[in-house]
Each structure stands twice: as C-alpha cells, then as structure tokens.
Amino acid sequence: MKKMTQLLMLIFISFTILGCYLDDDNTYPSSTNTQTPTPVIEGSNTVNNSIPIPTPTPSTSSKNVLILYDTVGDFGNTGKTNALFLQNLLGHFDINIQAKPAIEYVANEMDEDEAVFYIGNTYNVLASYTDGSAEKNAYENFYRDIGTKDKSIIWINYNLASLEKFWKDNNLNNTTFEQKTGLSFNRIAQLKYNRVKYKNIELFKGVIPFSSPGAYNTGCIDEGNTQYACSLELNLIDIVDANKTEIFATTYSTIAGTTTPISPYITRGDKFWFVGDIPFSFISEEDRYLAFADVLHDMLGIPHTESHKAIIRIEDVDARTEITKFTLLTDFMHQENLPFSIATIPQYEDPLGLENKGVATREKISDSQIGTVLKGLYDEGIASIVQHGTTHEYYNSINDSESEIKNPYNGLSGNDFEFIRVIENADHSYSYLYPVQEDSPQWAKDRIMQGKDILSELGITPFAWEPPHYMAGPNQYRGVQEIYPIQYARVLYYPNEESNDTATKYKSVGQFFPFVIQHDVYGYTIVPENIQNIVHNPNTDYRPLLPSDTIRFAQKLKVVRDGVASFYYHPHLGTDELKEITDGLKNAGYTFVPAPSLIE
Numbered sequence: 156m157k158k159m160t161q162l163l164m165l166i167f168i169s170f171t172i173l174g175c176y177l178d179d180d181n182t183y184p185s186s187t188n189t190q191t192p193t194p195v196i197e198g199s200n201t202v203n204n205s206i207p208i209p210t211p212t213p214s215t216s217s218k219n220v221l222i223l224y225d226t227v228g229d230f231g232n233t234g235k236t237n238a239l240f241l242q243n244l245l246g247h248f249d250i251n252i253q254a255k256p257a258i259e260y261v262a263n264e265m266d267e268d269e270a271v272f273y274i275g276n277t278y279n280v281l282a283s284y285t286d287g288s289a290e291k292n293a294y295e296n297f298y299r300d301i302g303t304k305d306k307s308i309i310w311i312n313y314n315l316a317s318l319e320k321f322w323k324d325n326n327l328n329n330t331t332f333e334q335k336t337g338l339s340f341n342r343i344a345q346l347k348y349n350r351v352k353y354k355n356i357e358l359f360k361g362v363i364p365f366s367s368p369g370a371y372n373t374g375c376i377d378e379g380n381t382q383y384a385c386s387l388e389l390n391l392i393d394i395v396d397a398n399k400t401e402i403f404a405t406t407y408s409t410i411a412g413t414t415t416p417i418s419p420y421i422t423r424g425d426k427f428w429f430v431g432d433i434p435f436s437f438i439s440e441e442d443r444y445l446a447f448a449d450v451l452h453d454m455l456g457i458p459h460t461e462s463h464k465a466i467i468r469i470e471d472v473d474a475r476t477e478i479t480k481f482t483l484l485t486d487f488m489h490q491e492n493l494p495f496s497i498a499t500i501p502q503y504e505d506p507l508g509l510e511n512k513g514v515a516t517r518e519k520i521s522d523s524q525i526g527t528v529l530k531g532l533y534d535e536g537i538a539s540i541v542q543h544g545t546t547h548e549y550y551n552s553i554n555d556s557e558s559e560i561k562n563p564y565n566g567l568s569g570n571d572f573e574f575i576r577v578i579e580n581a582d583h584s585y586s587y588l589y590p591v592q593e594d595s596p597q598w599a600k601d602r603i604m605q606g607k608d609i610l611s612e613l614g615i616t617p618f619a620w621e622p623p624h625y626m627a628g629p630n631q632y633r634g635v636q637e638i639y640p641i642q643y644a645r646v647l648y649y650p651n652e653e654s655n656d657t658a659t660k661y662k663s664v665g666q667f668f669p670f671v672i673q674h675d676v677y678g679y680t681i682v683p684e685n686i687q688n689i690v691h692n693p694n695t696d697y698r699p700l701l702p703s704d705t706i707r708f709a710q711k712l713k714v715v716r717d718g719v720a721s722f723y724y725h726p727h728l729g730t731d732e733l734k735e736i737t738d739g740l741k742n743a744g745y746t747f748v749p750a751p752s753l754i755e
Contacts, residue, residue, distance in 0.1 A: 203534045203614075204534065204535055204536035205533050205534055205535075205536055205539075205616075206536050206538075206539045206618070206749055206751050207751065208616055208618045208751065209618060209641070209751045209752075209754035209755075210640075210754075211640055211641065211673065211674075211680040211754055211755075212755055214249050214250075214251065214673070214674065215249075216249045216250050216251055217251075218249070218250040218251065218269045218455075219250070219251045219252075219253070219267050219268045219269060220245060220250050220251065220252050220253070220268060220269060220270050220271070220272070220455070221253050221254075221255075221264070221265060221268045221270075221271045221272070222238045222241055222242060222245075222252065222253065222254035222255070222271075222272045222274070223254075223255065223256070223257040223260060223271065223272065223273045223274070223297065224237060224238040224254070224255075224256060224257060224273070224274040224276060225256075225257060225274070225275060225276045225277035225280050225313075225314075226256045226257075226258065226277075227258075227277055227280060227283040227284075227290075228277040228278070228280070228283055229277075230276050230277055231276070231277055232651075233276050234256065234274060234276045234277070235254075235256075235650045235651075236435075236650040236664055237274045237276055237311075237433055237435050238254040238274060239254070239648055239650055239664075239676060240435040240664075240666055241254070241272060241274065241435070242254050242675075242676055243646075243648070243666055243668070243672060243675045243676060244447075244448055244451060244668070244672075245451065245455075246672040246673055246674045246675050246676075246681075247448075247451070247668075247670050247671065247672055247673060248451070248455060248457050248673070249673065250269070250455070250457075257273065257280075257293060257294060257297060258284075258289070258290040258293045258294070259293065260293045260294070260296055260297045261293070261296065262296040262299070262300065263300065264300070265300050265304060265306050266304070268306065269306075269307065269455065269456075270306065270307040270308070270309060270454060270455055271301075271306060271307070271308050271309070272309045272311065273297075273308070273309070273310050273311065274311045274312065274433065275310070275311060275312040275313035275314040275315075276312060276313065276433060277313065277314075278313045278314070278343075279313070279314065279317070280294070280313070280314055280317070281294060281314070281317050294317075295321060298317070298318050298321040298322065299321075299325065299327065301318065301322075301427075302321075302322045302325075302327030302328055302330075302332070302335075303327055303328055305426065306426065307426045307427075307428070307454060307455070307456070308426065308427050308428065309428040309430070309454050310427065310428065310429050310430070311430040311432075311433060311434070312390060312430065312431075312432055312433045313343075313390065315340040315390060315392070315429065316340045318332060319331075319332040319333070319339065319340055322335075333395050335424075335425055335427070336399065336400070336424030336425050336427045337394065337395050337396030337397070337398065337399025337400040337424040337425065338392050338393065338394055338395060338396075338399075338400055338422060338424040338427075338429065339392060339393045339395050340390070340391075340392055340393075341391040341392055341393050342391050343388060343389070343390055343391070344388070344389045344390075344391045344418075345387065345388055346387075346389065346408065346413065346414075346415040346416075347376065347384070347387045347408045347410045347413045347415055348360055348386075348387055348388070348389045348406045348407065348408055348415060348418070348432075349361070349362055349376070349378070349384035349386075349387060349408055349409060349410055350406065350407055350408065350409050351404050351405070351406045351420050351443035351446055352404065352405050352406075352407070353403070353404040353420075353421075353443070353445075353446035353449070353450075353714050354446075354449075354714045356710075356711060356713070356714050358441055358442055358443045358445060358446060358711060358714070359437075359439060359441050359442045359443065360384075360386055360406055360420075360432070360442070360443050361384065361385045361386020361387075361432070361436050361437035361438075361442070361443075362378065362382060362383065362384050362385065362386075362437065362439065362441075362442070363375065363382065363383040363385060363437055363439070364382055364439050364440075364441065364698075365381050365382065365697075365698040366381045366382070366383050367584075367696060367697050367698065368580075368582050368583040368584035368695075368696050368697075369580075369582070369584030369585065370383075372385065376410060378409075378410070381698075384410065385436070385437045386432055386433075386436045386437055388432060389406060389418060389420075389431045389432060390429075390431045390432065391418055391431070392419055392422060392429060392431070394419065394422075396424075399424055399425055400422060400423065400424045401422070401423045402419045402420075402421070402422050403420075403421040403422065403423065403446075403450050403453070404419075404420040404421040404443070404446045404450070405417050405418060405419060405420055406418055406419075406420040406431060406443075418431070419431065420432075420443065420446075421446065421447065421450050423453075428450075428454050430447065434446075434447040438666075438667075440667075440685060440686060440687065440708040440711065440712075441707070441708065441711045444669075445669055445711060445712060445714050445715055445718075446714055448669050448670070448715055449669075449714055449715045449716055449718075452716060459716060459717045460716075460717065461716045461717070462716070462717050463713060463717075463718060463720070463743075463744050463745045463746065464719050464720070464745065464746055464747070464748045464753065465709070465719065465720040465721070465737075465740045465745035465746065465747045465748070466494070466495075466496070466682070466719060466720075466721045466747070466748060466749070466750045466753070467488070467493060467494070467495040467496070467721075467722065467723070467724060467737070467747065468495065468496045468497070468498050468541065468621075468643065468684065468721070468722070468723040468724070468750070469481075469484065469485070469495055469496070469497045469498065469538075469723070469724055469725075469726060470498045470543075470688065470723040470724060470725050470726075471498060471500060471543065471547070471569040471725060471726075472497050472498065472499050472500065472520075472525065472529070472543075472726065473499070473500035473501075473502075473503040473520060473525075473547070473568050473569060474502075474503040474518040474519065474520045474522070474523035474525060474526065475503050475510065475518065475523075475525075475568075476525050476726055477726070477727070478524055478525055478528060480726050480727055480729070481525065481528065481726045482528060483729065483730060484724075484726050484728075484729070484730060484733065485528075485532060485537070485538065487730040487733065487734070488733075489537050491734075491737065492747075493737060493747050494538075494539075494747055494748060494749040494750075495538055495539075495749075496538060496539045496540065496541050496618075496619075496643065496749075496750045497529065497532070497538050497539075497540055497541065498541045498543035498621050498643075498723065499520065499529065499540055499541065499542060499543055499610065499615075499617070500520070500543050500544060500545075500546065500547045500568050500569060500606075501519065501520050501521075501542065501545050501546075501605075501606035501607070501609035501610055502517065502518070502519050502520070502545055502546045502568070502605075502606060502609060503516070503517065503518045503519075503520070503523075503546075503568045504516075504517055504546045504548050504566065504567070504568045505517075505566070505567050505568070506548075506550055506553055506560050506566045507557060507560060507561075507565055507566050507567075509565050509566070509567050510567065515553060519609050519612075520609060520610070520613070521609050521610070521612035521613045526613050529613065529615065530613045530614060530615060533613075533614075533615050534614070539617075539618050539749055539750055539751050540610065540615050540616070540617040540618070541617055541618070541619050541620065541621050541643050541750075542603065542606055542607060542610065542617040542619075542620045542621070542639070543620070543621045543623060544573040544574070544602075544603075544606065544620075544621070544622060544623040545573065545602050545603060545605050545606030545609075546568050546573060546606075547568045547569050547570075547571065547573055547623040548562060548566050548567060548568050548569075548570065548571035548572070548573055548623075549562050549571060549572060549573045549574070549576075549591050550562065550566055562576060562577055563577045563578055563579040563585070564579070571623075572623055572624050572626055573591075573602075573622070573623040574590055574591060574599065574622060574623070574626060574627040574628060574631050575587055575588070575589070575590055575591065575624075575626045575627065575628065576588045576589055576590075576591055582696075583694060583695045583696045583697075587626070587661075587663065588661070589628070589657060589661045590627065590628025590629075590630075590631055590661065591628075594628035594629065594630045594631055594661075595630065595631070595634070596630040596631060596633050596634025597634060598631075598634075599627065599628075599630070599631035599632075599634040599635050600634040600635060600637060600638060603620060603635050603638055603639070604638060607638065617639070618641060618750075618751045618754075619639055619641035619642060619643040619682060619750075619751075620635060620638070620639040620641075620642060620643070621642070621643050621644045622635075622642075622644060625644050625645045625646065625647065625665070626647055626663075627647065628649075628661070629648075629649040629652045629677075632646075632647075632677045632679070633677055633678070636677055636678055636679055640678070640679065640680055641679065641680045641681075641682060641754060642679045642680070642681055642682070643681075643682040643684065643750060644681070644682075644684060645665055645666065645667040645668075645683075645684055645685075646665070646666055646675065646677075646679075646681065647663040647664070647665050648663060648664055648665075648666060648676065649661060649662070649663050649664075650662075650664065667683065667684065667685045668681055668683040668685060669683065669685055669712055669715040669718045669719070670683065670715060670717050670718050670719055671683065671719060671753050671754070673755075680754060682719075682721070682750050682753055682754070683719055683721050684721045684722065684723060685708070685712065685718075685719075685720070685721050686705050686708035686709050686712065686720055686721060686722045687700050687704065687705060687708060687722060688700060688705075688722055688723045688724060688725070689701065689702065689705070689724065689725070689728055689732055689736075701732075702732050702735040702736045702739065705722050705736050705739070706735075706736060706739035706740065706743065708720075709739070709740050709743055709745065710743050713743060713744065719753060720740055720743075720745050721750075722736065724736075
C-alpha cells in the first residue's frame with residue numbers, strides 16, 4: 156500500500172534525466188502485480204468528446220488595490236508572508252494588486268487605489284522609528300491620507316490606536332476617527348479567544364485541529380484530543396455609534412473557566428474595516444480564514460453571485476493502478492453523474508524493485524492497460540486529466556545509493572517527492588530541505604514536458620498540473636507555469652527566496668484556497684483543493700481522515716459565497732465512502748461540476 160498524502164495536514168495547517176533500465180531484450184521486467192483485461196469503453200474509438208481545455212482570461216481590470224505591511228521588530232519578518240497570503244486571496248478578483256512595506260508609502264499614493272489593506276504585524280510600530288525619519292514620515296503620510304481621502308481602508312491587527320491618535324492630534328478633516336467611523340480602539344485583550352462566528356457558523360480562531368509531529372504549539376492552550384488554540388489575542392474595539400457600524404463576524408472563547416465576552420472580529424465603520432487579528436495565523440479547513448475570504452467581496456465591493464460548487468479528483472493513477480478497482484470507481488461516478496478529474500502520473504518508477512521482486516522497473520502509462528482505460532474516459536468527456544508530476548518520485552541515477560533514491564520513503568511512484576528533497580525524522584516529523592536540481596526552472600519544465608509527451612502518446616491533453624505532495628521550488632513553479640498556466644492544488648510559497656542563506660531561502664509556507672484564484676503570485680490560475688481526502692491508516696502520529704471530516708469541512712466552507720468544495724480520493728478505497736461524501740456534499744447544498752468549467 157502506498158503512503159497517503161497525510162503530510163499535507165502538517166504542511167498546510169501551520170504551511171535529472173532518468174537512467175533507462177529495461178531488461179536486455181528491451182522489455183519491462185516481470186512484475187508481482189497482475190492486471191485484468193482492459194475493459195472496452197463504448198465509443199472510445201469514435202468521436203472525441205473530451206472536455207475542452209480552459210484558457211485563463213488575462214485581467215483587463217482598472218481597479219487597483221494596495222497592500223502595506225510592517226517590517227520591523229520581532230515579527231517584522233512575518234509581514235511579507237502575511238501580505239503574500241493576502242495577495243493570493245485577492246487574486247480571486249479581477250483587480251491589480253501591489254504589495255510593499257508600509258515604510259515605502261508615498262503621500263497621495265492611494266489616490267489611484269480602490270482599496271488599501273494594512274497588515275499590522277508589529278505592535279506599536281511607530282515607536283521603532285525616530286521622529287522625522289523617512290520611515291516614520293511614511294507611516295504618518297499613510298495615516299494622513301486615510302483621514303483625508305475617501306478610500307476603503309482594511310486595517311488588520313495592531314496599531315489602530317496610533318492611527319486614532321494621529322487623526323485626533325492633526326484634526327484630519329476637522330473630525331476624529333471615532334466620529335468618522337463610529338468605532339474606537341479599546342485595548343489588546345489576552346482573553347483566550349479561540350472561536351469566530353460568521354453567518355451563524357462556528358469557526359476556529361487559529362486552532363491547530365491536530366498537533367502532528369513538528370507542529371508548533373508552544374504557548375498554545377490544549378483543548379484536548381491533540382487540538383490546540385494558538386491565536387488567543389484580540390484587538391478589542393468599542394462600537395461608539397451603532398448607526399455607522401456593522402459587525403460581520405464575532406469572536407469568543409470555548410475554553411473552560413474563561414469569562415471572555417463576545418466581541419467584534421470583523422467590523423465596518425463607514426468605509427473603514429477592522430479585523431481583530433491576523434487571519435492567516437494557524438489556518439485550517441475550519442478556520443476564520445474562510446470568513447475573512449468571504450468578507451473580501453464586501454471589502455472590495457465586488458459581490459460575486461452565491462454559488463456552491465464541488466469537484467472531485469481521483470488521485471495517483473499510474474501504469475500499475477489496479478484496473479478493477481479503478482473502473483469500479485469511475486463507473487460509479489459516471490452512473491451517479493459525478494464529473495471528475497484524474498491526477499495521472501505519466502511514468503511509473505520502482506527503482507528499488509519494491510513491487511517487482513527486487514527488479515528495478517519503469518513503465519509509461521501510454522504503454523499500459525490503464526492508459527487505454529484513461530484514454531476512453533478522456534475521449535468520452537467523462538473525465539478531465541491533471542498531470543501529477545511526471546514520476547511522483549525523484550532520484551538522479553539508478554546507480555545512486557539506496558539512501559539517495561529514497562525521497563524519503565522508497566523511490567516508488569506515488570510515495571516519494573519529485574521536486575523537493577525531504578527527510579523523515581526520528582520523531583516522524585519531516586524536514587523539507589531544498590528543491591532538487593537547484594530549483595532550476597528549465598529542469599522542471601523539461602521534466603514536466605517529458606510527462607506531458609507521454610500523455611500525448613495517448614492523445615490526452617491535461618488541463619492542469621498538480622505537484623506531487625503539493626510541493627515544488629519557487630522557480631520550479633515558475634518554469635512549469637509556462638507549460639501549465641493552471642494548477643489544481645494547494646501551493647507552497649517562499650517569502651524569503653531572495654535570501655543568500657539556503658535554509659532561509661527555501662523556508663516555505665503553504666496556502667489553500669476556498670475559491671478559484673485567477674492569478675497567484677507565481678502567475679497561476681489555481682483550481683483549489685480544500686477539504687482533504689480519506690486516510691484510514693495515517694503515518695505514525697498523524698490523524699486519520701474520514702468522510703465525516705470531509706463533509707464537515709465542506710459545511711464550514713459554505714460561509715464563502717462562491718466557495719468550491721474540492722477533495723481527492725484514491726482508487727483503492729472503493730465506492731462506499733465516496734458515496735457517503737458525495738451524498739453529504741449534495742445534502743449540504745453543493746452541485747458537482749467538471750473542474751475545467753470553473754476557469755473563465
């Protein structure tokens with residue numbers, strides 16, 4: 156049994172030329188696997204009814220949005236990371252986005268912007284700069300423009316008191332912040348806030364739902380069942396004039412022994428928005444991150460139509476996928492009118508002979524029986540195809556040592572990482588060291604083209620790619636984007652990729668998306684995956700994932716007006732749990748659609 160993608164719970168809740176080794180007679184070594192005769196797909200040799208390949212539409216928007224963030228102090232290094240998360244989320248909208256440090260703000264700069272976001276990740280940031288310094292002047296110019304210009308301002312986390320004081324001291328527009336917005340800063344409260352309510356749905360507020368090996372839970376409160384509340388702080392505000400304000404989301408505590416009041420979390424006063432903490436800390440599938448993502452529509456004045464769609468991806472299909480189980484699954488989905496995509500690994504690799512009696516083995520999907528089945532599903536328009544890497548594992552040469560071939564498990568397609576060098580530690584945590592091949596964009600592009608050419612031999616054109624285990628280096632992402640402008644995945648980002656220190660340079664953060672992203676910071680259109688998969692036997696000390704989890708994640712996701720509930724499913728699991736999930740999502744109000752149809 157291949158290892159499942161349980162690593163993603165840890166990564167995203169916190170964050171070569173192959174040597175040929177055919178036998179001497181140019182045939183593939185015998186395998187312990189057996190395959191049943193290839194089923195005939197009716198009509199597969201007639202008209203090609205494959206789902207059209209979507210082409211992302213370039214933005215023609217004249218709407219500009221500015222993101223400013225702090226860069227000083229103990230948490231100054233988090234500013235760029237938070238801005239990156241925000242910029243990606245804003246990529247859902249047809250707007251132009253610029254992100255930069257607040258110390259680079261120029262007076263009147265916001266004149267050309269529809270909205271300005273400020274991320275206050277440094278407490279009392281003005282105290283870090285001397286009077287008259289260029290940095291402090293930049294902040295004061297920003298504050299002055301807020302008070303004198305009619306712009307939508309979205310203020311996240313710290314330093315509202317500084318704005319309020321500057322406004323009053325300088326009598327901006329002959330008014331005060333309180334008079335203009337109907338709200339006022341109270342204090343920073345350490346009252347163990349761990350839940351947010353939005354649209355009458357309870358969401359986590361920075362809670363680790365399962366503390367897996369390597370998870371950072373220092374200073375967090377144990378809620379029980381390996382669940383930790385970590386973002387307990389809140390910037391409290393007072394509602395001074397209820398006629399001028401609207402509370403979109405509230406926050407409170409469920410921790411025993413607390414007397415925490417229900418308090419505003421996302422609030423609008425006139426054209427000023429306030430978010431009580433940074434909604435990107437400790438995000439998960441049930442987090443207040445979802446509420447923030449939805450309210451972005453209101454903050455920007457772009458009210459997308461209410462629509463709740465769902466998509467399915469069958470995962471890790473390669474030349475050795477067991478045909479009987481695969482066709483049982485695809486027949487069920489076709490009969491149930493469930494559109495689906497297939498994450499396809501073009502070339503099966505088993506360099507250590509794990510599944511082939513100790514004999515190193517390779518097989519292209521275009522030479523396999525499963526490839527014929529895949530071609531039929533594609534031609535009939537029953538399924539769309541996603542290229543899932545090229546081999547879903549990595550080694551440099553068949554002559555490498557066993558330890559070099561393992562990345563980190565056993566070199567087997569579907570198990571190992573293809574673009575990142577990974578080590579499994581003694582405590583079952585993982586160290587993600589660096590991208591292979593020095594993060595070469597050309598190597599990544601050539602590697603993916605190798606797999607795309609194999610699929611072309613079948614007459615199949617994938618509409619998107621999915622990095623194995625959702626991991627690649629920053630320049631690898633950029634290289635592959637030239638081949639596939641659409642990525643169907645969660646994504647890694649590298650806020651410090653310009654650093655000369657390798658460890659810092661390749662320190663990544665992961666982000667998932669509740670809706671389609673038209674353009675992320677790499678330039679991709681992102682088809683999301685956001686409600687996980689089924690894992691009965693997880694890696695040691697990781698959580699199992701059941702249909703009830705998938706359904707619950709989808710129910711929470713419904714707070715996002717145009718959210719897409721997206722999960723993946725492995726062929727060996729059979730149809731019972733798939734039916735449980737799909738029925739659950741239908742009952743929750745979701746409609747299943749082909750993934751390519753989401754791209755405009």
